[in-house]
Amino acid sequence: MFALFVFNDEKPKKVSVAGEKNEEGVDVWGNITLEFSNNKKAALFYSRADIFPNNAYIGCTKGHVIVPEFRSPDHMEIIRGRSCASAVEEELIEVVQLPYEDDQTYNFLGSAGLRYEADHVYESIRNGKLESDNVTHKFSLTIAEILEEIRRQLGVVLPQDKE
Structure with a gap:
């Protein structure tokens, strides 16, 4: 989802897994x-076996x-330049604090941000909307298609796939 948000909901031309x-x-x-149009790309990695920071670049x-x-950031860092093995030529331009207010305790690390999603769903339903302005039906279908292709390439078969 994050990659699609970055690329304005564009559907990738190719998925490799x-x-x-x-x-x-x-x-x-x-x-x-x-892989997206105009040579744009997203490289994603996940693992249940290894410990990695849950960062996006x-x-x-x-x-x-x-x-x-x-998933629940409180800031982001904007950096100009590039980092090279031989010389670091980057400069921190700005740290943007994100408006994140929550004093609740949650069961899972990073799940506090889901509160904003729940609030949005509640407001949408209360206002009689059948579709979110933030995550459209088209966007949801695109995500589902990408996930299905990822599962297919990995050979992950769900019970409903066998019917």
């Missing part, structure tokens, strides 16, 4: 590349943006 399943047929890790022609713990 490598990964591994456990003995029950459940995906354990995956490395996904989404958005690379641009003049720098990059780091979104720490992107």
Whole structure:
């Protein structure tokens, strides 16, 4: 979803996946590349077996943006330039604090941001909307198609796939 938000809901032209399943047929890790128009791409990695920070990086022609713990970030960092092995030529331009207010305790790390989604759904239903302005039906179908292609390439088969 994050990659599609970055690329204005554009559907990728190509989805490439490598990964591994456990003995029950459940995906354990995956490395996904989404290719979009105009040479745009998203490189995604997930793993249930390894510990990685849940960060998102958005690379641009003049720098990059780091979104720490992107499911519930409290800030993002805008950086100009590029980092090279031989010389670091980057400069922190701005740290943008995100309006994140929550004093509740949650069961899972990073789940506090779901509160905003729940509030949006509640407001949409209360206002009689059948579709979110933020996540349209078209966007949801695009995500479902991408996830189905990822599962297909990994060989993950759900019970409903067998019918």
